[in-house]
Amino acid sequence: MSTPRTLHLGVDLTDGGAHAGGWRAQGPVAPRPFDAARLAGLVATAQQGLLDFVLFDDSFTLRPQRGAALQGRLDAALVSARLAPRSAGIGLVATVDTTHTEPFHVSKAIATIDHVSTGRAAWQLGWSTDAASAAVFGRRPAPDEVDALREAEEAVEVVERLWDSWEDDAEIRDEATHRFVDRDKLHYVDFEGVHFAVKGPSITPRSPQGRPPVVVRAGSPLSLDLAGRRADLVRVQATQRDDARAIREEVRDIARDAGRDPNAVRVLVDLVTVVGQDRRSAQERLDLLEELGGEQGRLPEGSLTHVGTAVDLADLLEDWFDAGAADGFTLRPASLDTDLRAIVNGTVPVLQADGVFRQAYPGTTLRDTLGLPRPASRYAAAQ
Template identity: 50%
Template sequence: MPPLTRPLRFAVDLGGTALYLAATFVDRARLAERGAFDFVTLDDSLGQPAPGVGRLDALAVLARVAPATDRIGLLPTVTTTHTEPFHLSTAIATLDWVSRGRAGWIADVSTTEADARLIGRPPAAPLAELWREAGEVVDVVTRLFDSWEDDAEIRDVATGRFVDRDKLHYVDFEGAAFSVRGPSIVPRPPQGHPATAVDATAPAAREAAARSADVALVRTDDPDTARTVRAELRERARAHGREPDRLIVLASLTVDLDASADAVALAELAAGWHTDGAADGFHFRLTDPDRDLRLLVDGTVPVLQHRGLVRHFYPGATLREHLGLPRPANRYALAREATAR
């Protein structure tokens, strides 16, 4: 079997509109974990997905899934529009702690007047402006993650000191739409920065993805479109001084399987797109989550494992390790150390 020099990445959305049973989400996440998927996602929005349709809070659901799983990454969608960045960072950092380093998040925007009215905010801004704000939110969230140095907690019983104040930092962020002083109320997450994902299907979202995201999702069933967008995102990332390989681009596909489906055909498609450089992997959105996920795990994944394209087990304990991404250094610790020299 050839070595996994560039593994094919798999992720799946857990679905769940009008679904209120925690056990169902847990079962789906465990099944995806058995297939060694990199992470699961759970979509969300600020308002109702449709008139008269309810939904659960994605971040809270995945906090319930966290202790019932061991390795798989957990990425809820979080709307940056109308959401306070301080509270957002606290919630994501908490998910990283309760999952022991497996948290991430999908940054999204809210574009409708109805969503703005829900919380009494001004009318919705243009899409480009919303994504510029989302980019600022991602920036300040990572600053808040860093506002505690890794060894800020000292817990010295003899002196009664819990934290080293010199290792807590004000972020003093001034954005176009908000300002945040900090520091956070949650210690630095186990991963340093939980992984950030952006749905980069819309051109307006691509700058935010290229500048700050670890994972970009592109909704398309056309390999040429996927390849073009991937190349654009990687070039934009390079322009921001990033290593393009550090931005993982996944094609987000709608999958509709049944018991008679040829699971080998989907494996061929995935292998072909990956080999041709159209995508680094796939994010599956399942028509029937319970049926289709089982067919993926028991049918498609073994075929790709046999070909050496998909791993049999997780390489580490954290989501960043699964994705081959380093743990970021703390920006404030680096600055303090540089000043001390």
């Protein structure tokens, strides 16, 4: 018998929410978007709902909008590292850019989060094509999308080789022989590409997941192709169910053509949510957010959007999931505090009652939650 599909749900905790006015919609409580206790509270709420993961985006520049838009952002990997020992069960997805960050640093940062969280880290692959980000570093001009994605794909290859460079049992800690590691089980990666030449090995022991899942946010044909070849989890945008189903099948076809198992790739649709007690109150909340957001008072364009009740949201999720349009969704609450609580307390119980969402985390790692196998080290397999 085949294992039934399980709906996967993550939540984007970046900034104050998907709406520019979300950070101001805090009622009488003064907004504190960079407060560590607030972030821990949001993760605890998502964990209470047994969501697959929380996600933190990152960037090197301030938002181009002025006025009411939230400005400033904490480092996604460092935030994830802080939250790792203060959470359990839920995955922690950190965005790290590859255009201006060396693969060695990426591999070490994400592997460290995986160790600290005992196997709940993931890396959302980032890249930069804007002149403002390049100017922050001043080392190179901004690449175009083609070059940025080629470099990003090389970076994924290097990072995964570094994650594999320690075999699982390389750390022996043998007091009798005074040996901490078995040097025969540490491997040079010896990668030479167009953008990188990396010898290795990593200085970080192999992490609990072996290779933390790689997440790619695909918003163009080129990035979709990269995602199908390299990602474990693919984030896509679609406003119509049939369009989403076609994108999902395209990702699976790309994965298959690359020699991968398409059933080991999860395709999640981005979904912006504005949840209320009824549809009228949800629309009134959206109207308030647009007023608070000023000139930037609009929901993100191009994403599936739900303005309505928590139960109606559950119906939407199930409909798209059952139709094969998505393996799950990356939820983007318009206002984090309000909409995340509504999802956890109102939407998740409906999905659980309908038997499409879990009653408990299935294991200890994010790969367990996503239903993905733990890969073996390529170097151990080569011996």
